[in-house]
Amino acid sequence: MPALRQHPKVMGRALLVDPNTARAASLAQRFGANGIAASLDEVLDRIDGALILTPPCLHFSLALQCLRQGKHVLSEKPLVERATEVDTLVREAAATGVCVAVNNVRRLVPAHQAVRTLVQSGSIGVVRRIDITFGEPYDWPLAGDGHFGSRGGGRGVLADLGAHLLDLACWWLGAEPTLDTYCDDSFGGTEAVAHVDLRGPQSTLSIRLSWLSKLSNSYQIEGSEATVEGSLYEFRSFTISKGSRTEQVRVKGPNRSSQYGDVLLDNFLEVVAGRSAPLVSASDVRPSIALIEACYANRQRFDVPWHEAFTRLLHA
């Protein structure tokens, strides 16, 4: 909403859809939206495009509904839960001549783009290993209970942070790695810590995610000629090491994460106006959606002795 507010004319025509109409009305007033509705059905014939910002399990059905009515879509990540759903959306969009854009905003970060160029150009040699670690205590100001436990659909930090970072890994590598192992800490609810191990053509990839603790929040790409390292919070710099020499690489671009949201939204408005293609499209994120699907299909639980210790209390 704050990003959309940068475009008063668009905001003045925006309709907020939420079954909680009281909340929608309050937000509409606060941000200057044009009106509200309790369901998508009520507004489909009055819109040119839709921003889908619901819990992830609803993304597919809502996007499909929009596309079939010839409305452009910008979806929050993860776009959908299954690779076949990506295919369906791509097919439907093509049939009605509209586009699906996705908020995989890390692809817009200049440092990440420069890293991709280095990797793809062969400047660091053959990629041997990619390590990505990202974790922060969960603090997103949620308005509802659809994210955790029984109502979270069993999809937690992997679907949330992993949707960005698995996409980043696939994009850097320029290939779709295969799943080696996937472990998390779900006991039937939404996982809060996840470890993903993947295998690329000549490389191994390790992705560590947490909603519970602050991790190093960094990446390292080890090539046969050089190693690239960076912080996931540094949008304009990273380091490249060759032998004993380490060089800091600086690139230009916005430095606040919200600015990339603005870029993506600007792009979507151009898409709706028919003047541009999406910066990140549904097809772009298909490899990471397929990997996340494979992870959940093959999930194993970590060894968690600190949890199992409760059995000592059974006879207490």
Added chain:
Amino acid sequence: MPEQPKILVTGAGGFIGGRTVEVLHAMGRGPVLAGVRRWSSAARIGRFPVEIALCDVTSAASVRAAMAGVRHVVHCAVGGREVTVEGTRTVLEAARAAGVQRLVHLSTIDVYGCDTGEVLESQPPRRTGAVYGDSKIEAEQACLAAATAGLPLCILRPTIVYGPFSNLWTVEFAQRLQHRPWTLPRELAAGICNAVYVDDVVQSILLGLEHPAAVGEAFNVNGAERPTWFEYFTALNDHLGLPPITAQSAAASYLHAWATKPAREAAKFALRRFQPQIMALAQRSSLAKWSMKRAEATLRAAPTPGEFQLYSCTAIYPTTKAERLLGYRPRFSLADGLHLSAAWLRHHGFIRPRSEHTVA
């Protein structure tokens, strides 16, 4: 078919409340309703297929709504006075109105306000001017009034609760041990560390919920051993596989604490008043970010003058009453608890791999 009565745990997004939800669920002790103040604090308990409800104890309507269909309550929510005192009154009132059959109130040994000696439950609470302890005294008084009015409840007074997800007594110490220099020498940490592993506190909660003799009573909840604080730090250090502790002298430690006091207070003031500006500066300037991290590391390593008082207390809190009336018996030795804590700390990335440890 009528729904099975639930167990409501307030403060389920926190350390003890979170573990209570996990154990109640894992032991199949009936449907558990995890009460959280904000949805975003449910990431830990959301790993389990339990029902989560908004239960902001500062809102009577929120508590009343959460209390529907609840038979047992474990009241773990804690915060400032508004939460700890007024929030407890709100929970008690809602529990009484809902016909709750047992309520367990999590209090603290801080209600005694003691530094020395053997402290039994018969000792009257004493105000010290500390917000936490004094608020817990008021909350206990509200509980006793509710008990007199017919609400079946008991009060638990845990000691130093450590274990997985404990920021105060586990994560913070582990990180300080990892980032040397270690600034607390043996002679300044010779007081008694009344450490109790979190699952033993949960054991006392289970007994408090179920045992007939618990009603109307208050109980100390402590571990079985009485290490000094320095022994506790050393044992945690060993379980983490860190290099042996070589502490500063007492004089250097005092100097460190008092020298960093103004900087600590200035940093707190600055963060309170200018946090958005400081965060923006850190984002814009690598040098500013590096400097802030260095300052944070220095302040984190330094003890506060108030810590010296805590680490010199020699009071002990026997659990003979809980043992006699409830059959409480600590199931986790200090070694057991620290072993599990260290495994958790490593798994969650709080501790670097052994090969990366350095000693400054």
